[in-house]
Amino acid sequence: MVDDRLAEERQAKETLTVLVEGGVDADRFDAGILLLRDAVLEHARHEERSEFPLLREHVPAERLRTLATALKAAEAVAPARPHPGTESAKANLAAGPVLAVADRVRDAIRSAAG
Numbered sequence: 126m127v128d129d130r131l132a133e134e135r136q137a138k139e140t141l142t143v144l145v146e147g148g149v150d151a152d153r154f155d156a157g158i159l160l161l162r163d164a165v166l167e168h169a170r171h172e173e174r175s176e177f178p179l180l181r182e183h184v185p186a187e188r189l190r191t192l193a194t195a196l197k198a199a200e201a202v203a204p205a206r207p208h209p210g211t212e213s214a215k216a217n218l219a220a221g222p223v224l225a226v227a228d229r230v231r232d233a234i235r236s237a238a239g
């Protein structure tokens with residue numbers, strides 16, 4: 126189940142990378158963003174219907190609250206752009222903050238130049 130969700134997340138990041146690189150004026154942007162929307166919604170349904178009930182059944186509520194706090198902290202330093210290949214927890218921990226800083230520096234430079 127985890128492998129399937131990670132594969133979906135990787136696919137979404139790859140699609141998002143193509144869409145970002147092509148820009149909103151690209152011929153296939155509109156169709157691509159709709160496909161991405163549908164894929165992300167389906168991914169979320171899988172998580173909500175399959176993963177979350179199992180977590181609630183097998184993980185103590187206090188542990189889930191701790192994980193939620195850790196997730197919010199991780200989101201605060203998450204990369205601002207898709208980076209396919211960083212779906213695993215280890216890769217996210219290792220590369221996430223570095224990519225986040227790189228993304229934000231790139232955005233700041235573009236903003237200053239624009």
Ligand SMILES: [Fe+2]
Nearest residue numbers: 130134168172
């Ligand atoms: Fe997900």
